[in-house]
Amino acid sequence: MKDYVFSINGKFVDEGDAKVSVLDHGFLFGDSIYEVVRTVNGKLFAADRHLKRLHKSAQALDMPLQRDDDWFIKHWRAMHKRRGGGESYLRIIVTRGVGPLSLDYSKCDKQNVIGIAKPLNVWPDEDYAHGCKVVLAHVRRNPKQATDPAIKSGNYLNNVLALKEAREHQGAEAVMLNVEGHVTEATTSNIFMVKDGVVKTPARKEGLLEGVTRGFIIEVCRQLGIRCEETIFTGDDLLNADEVFITGTTRDVMPVGHIGRHKIKRTPGSITIRIANAYHEVLHDPKNHQ
Amino acid sequence: MKDYVFSINGKFVDEGDAKVSVLDHGFLFGDSIYEVVRTVNGKLFAADRHLKRLHKSAQALDMPLQRDDDWFIKHWRAMHKRRGGGESYLRIIVTRGVGPLSLDYSKCDKQNVIGIAKPLNVWPDEDYAHGCKVVLAHVRRNPKQATDPAIKSGNYLNNVLALKEAREHQGAEAVMLNVEGHVTEATTSNIFMVKDGVVKTPARKEGLLEGVTRGFIIEVCRQLGIRCEETIFTGDDLLNADEVFITGTTRDVMPVGHIGRHKIKRTPGSITIRIANAYHEVLHDPKNHQ
Numbered sequence: 001m002k003d004y005v006f007s008i009n010g011k012f013v014d015e016g017d018a019k020v021s022v023l024d025h026g027f028l029f030g031d032s033i034y035e036v037v038r039t040v041n042g043k044l045f046a047a048d049r050h051l052k053r054l055h056k057s058a059q060a061l062d063m064p065l066q067r068d069d070d071w072f073i074k075h076w077r078a079m080h081k082r083r084g085g086g087e088s089y090l091r092i093i094v095t096r097g098v099g100p101l102s103l104d105y106s107k108c109d110k111q112n113v114i115g116i117a118k119p120l121n122v123w124p125d126e127d128y129a130h131g132c133k134v135v136l137a138h139v140r141r142n143p144k145q146a147t148d149p150a151i152k153s154g155n156y157l158n159n160v161l162a163l164k165e166a167r168e169h170q171g172a173e174a175v176m177l178n179v180e181g182h183v184t185e186a187t188t189s190n191i192f193m194v195k196d197g198v199v200k201t202p203a204r205k206e207g208l209l210e211g212v213t214r215g216f217i218i219e220v221c222r223q224l225g226i227r228c229e230e231t232i233f234t235g236d237d238l239l240n241a242d243e244v245f246i247t248g249t250t251r252d253v254m255p256v257g258h259i260g261r262h263k264i265k266r267t268p269g270s271i272t273i274r275i276a277n278a279y280h281e282v283l284h285d286p287k288n289h290q
Numbered sequence: 291m292k293d294y295v296f297s298i299n300g301k302f303v304d305e306g307d308a309k310v311s312v313l314d315h316g317f318l319f320g321d322s323i324y325e326v327v328r329t330v331n332g333k334l335f336a337a338d339r340h341l342k343r344l345h346k347s348a349q350a351l352d353m354p355l356q357r358d359d360d361w362f363i364k365h366w367r368a369m370h371k372r373r374g375g376g377e378s379y380l381r382i383i384v385t386r387g388v389g390p391l392s393l394d395y396s397k398c399d400k401q402n403v404i405g406i407a408k409p410l411n412v413w414p415d416e417d418y419a420h421g422c423k424v425v426l427a428h429v430r431r432n433p434k435q436a437t438d439p440a441i442k443s444g445n446y447l448n449n450v451l452a453l454k455e456a457r458e459h460q461g462a463e464a465v466m467l468n469v470e471g472h473v474t475e476a477t478t479s480n481i482f483m484v485k486d487g488v489v490k491t492p493a494r495k496e497g498l499l500e501g502v503t504r505g506f507i508i509e510v511c512r513q514l515g516i517r518c519e520e521t522i523f524t525g526d527d528l529l530n531a532d533e534v535f536i537t538g539t540t541r542d543v544m545p546v547g548h549i550g551r552h553k554i555k556r557t558p559g560s561i562t563i564r565i566a567n568a569y570h571e572v573l574h575d576p577k578n579h580q
Contacts, residue, residue, distance in 0.1 A: 019309035029446035030320025
């Protein structure tokens with residue numbers, strides 16, 4: 001079983017050959033997009049939703065994908081097969097490609113597609129049992145009208161700097177506010193709170209990545225008859241919540257126990273547990289496997 | 291005389307070998323910083339100021355430079371020498387280095403330094419004689435409290451998307467407003483306006499890169515006895531200016547003739563010409579050469 005597996009434009013290469021030109025605009029300007037698909041029992045989970053979002057990112061950056069959906073699905077499968085066992089984290093990055101050293105990308109003709117596969121992340125049991133610790137970052141999330149967080153791109157410094165703040169306080173994740181002071185998302189997860197039986201998550205217009213897991217959770221709430229609102233709330237609202245949890249492709253549903261030094265009322269709360277259990281069924285439902 | 295010249299960690303390589311690992315955080319997240327030094331008569335121009343800013347970017351990203359100033363000066367000179375003639379554009383990129391596939395950079399031990407040299411840009415004579423065309427971009431500049439534009443980093447999508455708007459309207463540059471609607475800078479230049487004999491440029495707190503040329507222009511104004519304010523102004527103020535010009539390491543002082551379809555009153559105006567001439571002397575002053 002292999003740890004890391006690399007590919008360049010569909011061809012598997014050794015780590016030493018897994019390189020891109022320094023004139024690739026993905027390297028020069030972070031001018032690239034990506035998606036991470038995970039496996040469940042060796043099958044691709046929700047690859048159709050990830051592909052849809054990849055197209056959305058591509059459209060926002062004026063870089064229509066030069067390979068078809070079938071190519072991506074087949075390559076995700078090949079990446080997992082190449083690893084040879086266990087569950088996989090399958091990242092595909094599409095760059096603008098090589099071009100002159102200029103912000104003008106009109107001469108970047110050929111996108112480069114980079115594959116990086118590794119074992120699916122394993123998060124501490126403790127974080128699921130008693131809730132993880134997150135911090136409220138000082139650095140604010142890029143606004144929608146500047147570098148839109150809905151684009152899953154190679155511009156991740158904003159999140160790198162927020163996660164640094166979390167690490168400095170032994171936090172697992174950093175929750176980011178927008179410039180208006182509203183909660184948006186965490187650096188690699190979406191955030192939900194529960195107050196008086198109602199589930200709330202920041203609305204898309206606040207500036208965030210529409211997580212695939214986030215989408216499933218909203219559907220799960222509907223099926224369970226739990227009211228779920230896409231709305232506006234602040235850091236203070238989060239501190240006063242009854243329950244808080246974060247969601248993501250590798251994390252699933254992870255309860256939050258502390259925000260900084262503040263302890264969340266119930267960890268994990270009963271609604272979080274119901275949602276986590278229902279999401280577990282979604283994860284293992286063959287109709288979500290490709 | 292060579293067109294492009296490449297180096298990796300100080301070693302010159304052919305273009306085919308000018309590559310970085312796909313696990314370099316500079317590629318994965320745009321987690322890198324850079325500077326561009328130009329030559330004047332084959333000497334480095336203002337390399338000390340560029341180095342100072344490189345340290346500032348490094349500090350903001352918690353990545354203290356692993357090579358000393360002397361190394362950078364010597365390598366900039368070697369890059370120019372390697373080109374073998376003409377004036378050079380000398381870009382040095384410092385990346386976070388290779389590490390695990392995570393926003394957490396604590397295991398990225400060894401920075402990578404990439405050098406890319408090419409002939410100094412030549413901008414159209416017409417743009418200097420009658421002023422270039424710029425557009426006011428719809429995409430807003432990242433705010434200081436999110437991804438601070440004062441950090442010269444590998445996160446450039448914000449500017450890539452703004453320049454796309456300029457290209458769509460045959461503009462040479464795109465002027466970006468912050469989320470409050472105040473003018474900040476253009477995608478690879480700073481902006482100045484002249485109104486009633488007073489020169490104005492956006493204050494640093496509006497969110498912008500403190501251009502080396504911008505700094506010289508402020509000093510030049512002082513020497514010429516022209517009042518120069520670092521202040522706040524809007525796109526409308528810019529349209530109503532008597533004169534407008536942009537500045538940058540490769541552009542020097544370039545008058546702006548049109549903002550979109552709007553013609554600027556005087557192009558080039560008399561104050562712009564005085565400043566451009568004085569800056570020409572700064573450029574050729576041996577005390578600014580290294």
